[in-house]
Amino acid sequence: MSQKLLIPRAISRSISIRSPSARIRFLKTSSRLFITTNTTRFLNKKDVSNITFYPAFTQLRTMSSSFRDHISSAPDAQFQPEKGRYHLYVSYACPWATRTLIVRQLKGLQDIISFSVVHWHLGEKGWRFAETDENIPDAGPDDLNGAKFIRDIYFSVNPDYTGRFTVPVLWDKKLKTIVNNESSEIIRMLYTDFDGLVADEYKNLNFYAPEYAKQIDEMNDWIYDTINNGVYKSGFASTQEAYEKNVLRLFEALDRVEDILKKSDGPYLLGKTLTEADIRLFPTIIRFDPVYVQHFKCNIKMIRHDYPVIHKWMQHLYWDIPAFKDTCNFEHIKKHYTKSHTQINPFSITPVGPVPDILPKSE
Structure with a gap:
């Protein structure tokens, strides 16, 4: 008979496993997670070495992004671009969700796509909405x-x-369904699919232009693995x-970015043009x-003290382009x-x- 594998809930809320056991699901108790496979067989101890722990909202392609439809103006498309039809549910705390708000504003979609922001706390039942009397800014x-x-x-x-x-x-407000929950796909829909509805000044803004696509894809791959997700793999590591x-x-990856920006012929990763690589x-x-x-x-280095070119790049985006500053909420x-990761910070201080939080451009 298979032996139950008990994983302390404090370790993580999402787990990726490489074993013959296929997909997994979680049964929560008050103090631990029971991990079961899709056949409800409990994992054997031999599977322990194949488990990789990730943070609560890391966007693991095979596990979290279950809705993958697309907005398109093609005549037979189910989800047509329409003003007021679509709505984004986001968290200001989540870097993946913030991408979509940045692009929404960069593309002038504020009056076309509405959005709601959840409470900054991620609890037992996941993201929740704030109550009016909580006065959460x-x-x-x-x-x-x-x-x-x-x-x-x-x-x-x-x-x-x-x-x-x-x-x-x-x-989708019209069909009352989820179109997509993968941030990397949502932002690409916003680049061009609503161009028939936006003001002329926004129509030619494509942050994944064909001439940059190959470079963007290559950069996204290693930046996602080592930086975007690397901070979580470091912070949630369960062994030294x-x-x-x-x-x-x-x-090492931040050093690489510093060098790329140092050699760039413009203020952005790929030169004079703002691209998806910068946004991500x-x-x-x-x-x-x-x-x-x-x-x-x-804590090997800090951006403000040890990466002068990255720091200048970040300050330019934040202080000079409103879409970046307006969608950044340091309190959240x-x-x-x-206060959500009590396994790391048990007293929530x-x-x-x-x-x-960010230095002025003069410093």
């Missing part, structure tokens, strides 16, 4: 569907849904060996000094990490520094 109830949790949105589409309840969620391996790879990297870099340095033990960011 820039967050509130779900006025569109009346959901209490993001999970309610998922269950409204599929009552038997067994995946993870992640943000962002691109919601895993932590050191990932944190060293992280800073920014949410990680803006969180680095305020959160990842101390909370995820990514700092409180989310420090939020550090005051660094002060300020």
Whole structure:
């Protein structure tokens, strides 16, 4: 008879496993996770070495992104671009969700696609909406569907849904369904699919232009693995060996970015043109000094002190392009990490520094 494998809930809320056991699901108790396969057989001890732990909202392609439809103006497309039809559910704390808000504003879609922001706290039932009397700045109830949790949105589409309840969620108000919950696909829809509806000044803005596509894809691959996800693999590492391996790879990658920007003939990763590569990297870099340095033990260097070219790049995006500053909420960011991850910070104390969260351009 198979022996149950008990994983402390504090380790992580999402697990990837490489074994013959195929897909997995989680049965929560008050103090631990029971991990079972899709055949409800409990994992054997031999599977332990194949388990990789990830943070609560890391976008693992095979596990979290279950809705993968697309908006298209093709005549037979189910999801046509229309003003007021679509809605984004996001968290200001989540770097993956923040990407979609940045692009929404860069493309002038504020009056075309609405959005709701969840509470910064990620609890037992996942992301929840703030109550009016909580007075959480820039967050509130779900006025569109009346959901209490993001999970309610998922269950409204599929009552038997067994995946993870992640943000962002691109919601179709007309068909009352989820179009897509993969941030990398959502932002690409926003680049061009609504060009028939936006003002002329936004129509030619494509942050994944064909002439840059190959370079963007190559850059996205290693930046995602070593930086975007690297901070989480460092912070949620359950052994010293895993932590050191990932944190060293992280800073090697940051050194690489510093060198790329130093050699760039413009203010961006690929020169004079803002591209998806910049958009995908920014949410990680803006969180680095305020959160990842101390909370995820990514403290070999700091952006503001040790990476002058990355720092200048980040300051330019934040201070000079409103879409980046307007969608960055340091209160949500700092409180989310420090008060949601009690396995890392059991007393939920939020550090005051660094002060300020981002330095002015003059410094």
